[in-house]
Amino acid sequence: MAGVRIALWDLPTRIVHWSLVVLIPFSWWSAENHDLERHRWSGYAILGLLVFRLIWGFVGSSTSRFASFLRGPRAVLAYARGSGDKRLGHNPMGGWSVVAMLALLVAQVGLGLFASDDDGLETGPLNHLVSYATAETLTELHELLFNVLAALIALHVATVLFYLFVRRDNLIAPMLGGSKQLDAEPAARPTMARPLRALAVAAVAFAIMAWISKGAPLAW
Amino acid sequence: MRTRLIIGSVAAGLASVAMAQVPSVAEQVKARQAGMKSVGAAFKGLRDEMSGTPDAAAVKRHAAVLAGHSSKVGGWFGASAASAPGVTTAALPAIWTRNADFRKAASAFDVEARKTLALANAGDMAGVGGQLRALGGTCKGCHDDFKAKDD
Known part of the structure; x- marks a missing residue:
């Protein structure tokens, strides 16, 4: 098969994605079982991932940047009408779906930071x-x-399955492996951020998460 | 006429006394929920104080609120407050079907609340801090079996 294989999603973006796949159900499960100790740890992990992803949306690889996938209403409507989209990465509708999920997650984790159980024994750090x-x-x-x-x-998930079975476009494989097979060389390949930059952002995200988990003290 | 008036007012007076003595289930539920909320707020107040440098006066105040309520908990769930149609309550029937266990759990809270107040009054902030887990444990100890989970 002729064509090219291009790097689509960088490793940090994929790690964030699949970690959330594991941690969100775990958070739900631990809360249902009143295991609030583990619920809190899971929440801290999600908090760190979110902080990382939000920063990465500005300084990460081209396909991970908000500026590259957040399109105006005209582009979204045109895509919804089936105009197709030649760009690599999130399509105009998917981009907003990503932001909506991230915003909800931020709100959800944010609320959890202030929450308390019935007995006042288990509380969020704020x-x-x-x-x-x-x-x-x-x-x-x-x-x-x-x-x-x-x-x-x-x-x-339903949309991804729709693309898989109806549109015959497997979105899952690139999110797992990072690369996508194309028929021809695209006009421009996505630019991937260097791993060192990801490490720096991860360090910042970890520090912010750790500070909040300690109750956001203004002095040490 | 006059006697009737007197009898009437005495009867009305007795009726109002009777009503005052046995408030409706809804009223009792409302009162105990308000009581539980002040217990919760006072416990949170203690915990918040202990998360930084505690203000001894505030610790005393919160501990006094707790100890002021802790002896009432058994009474909040008397036989006349068991249930009524249309009254929403998280109080489980087990409170009344296993009343001895419930009263034991409620008095455990009373004991720990009094201990906390004694420590607070003695100005022993470290003692209060160490007491919080035991105190909160008695909330949980009762809620686990006798309060409905809201999930």
Whole structure:
């Protein structure tokens, strides 16, 4: 088969993606089983991944940058009408879906930071910054918002399966292996960020996550 | 006429006394939920104080609120407060079907709350800090068996 294989998704983006695939169900499961110790650790891990992904959206590889995949309403509508899209990476609708899921995850983790269990024994690391009543409200929202997040994830999975079976376009393989087989050389290949940059961003993300998990102290 | 008035007002008075003595289930549920909320807020207050440099006066205040409520918990779930149609409560029937166990769990809270207050009044902040786990454990110890989980 003639054609070219190009690098599409960088390793950090894939690690973030598949870690979330594992951690989001784990977070749900641990909460359902009232294992809030593990729930908290899972939340911290997601928090770190989110901070990383948000920064990576500005300084990462071209296909991971928000500026490259967030398109105006005209492009989204045109794509929805089936105009096709020659660009590599997220299509105009998928890009917004990614941002919607990330935004919901940020909100969900954010609420969890202030949450408290019924007995006040297990709390998010920022619970001390809000009143008892506020924490109660935020905890309820934390439980409710998960349903919205789950619905969006279900839509995401359904869409990927639609592309796989109806459009005959396997989106899963490139998200696993990072590369995509094309019929011909694209106008421009995605530019991949250097691993050292990913390590630097990961260090920053870890530091921010660790600081928040300690209750965001203003002094040490 | 006059006697009737007196009898009438005495009857009304008795009726209102009777009503005051046995509030409706809905009223009792509302009152105990408010009580539980102040218990929760006071416990959070203690925990928040312990997460930084504790303010001894605030610790005393929160501990007093807890110890002020802790002896009432058994009474909040008396036989007359068991259930009523249309009243939403997280109180499980086990409170009344296994009442001896429930009362034991509730009095465990009372014991720990009093210990906490004694430590707070003595100004022993480290002691209060060390006491929080045991105190919170008695909340959980009762909630696990006698309070509905909201999931």
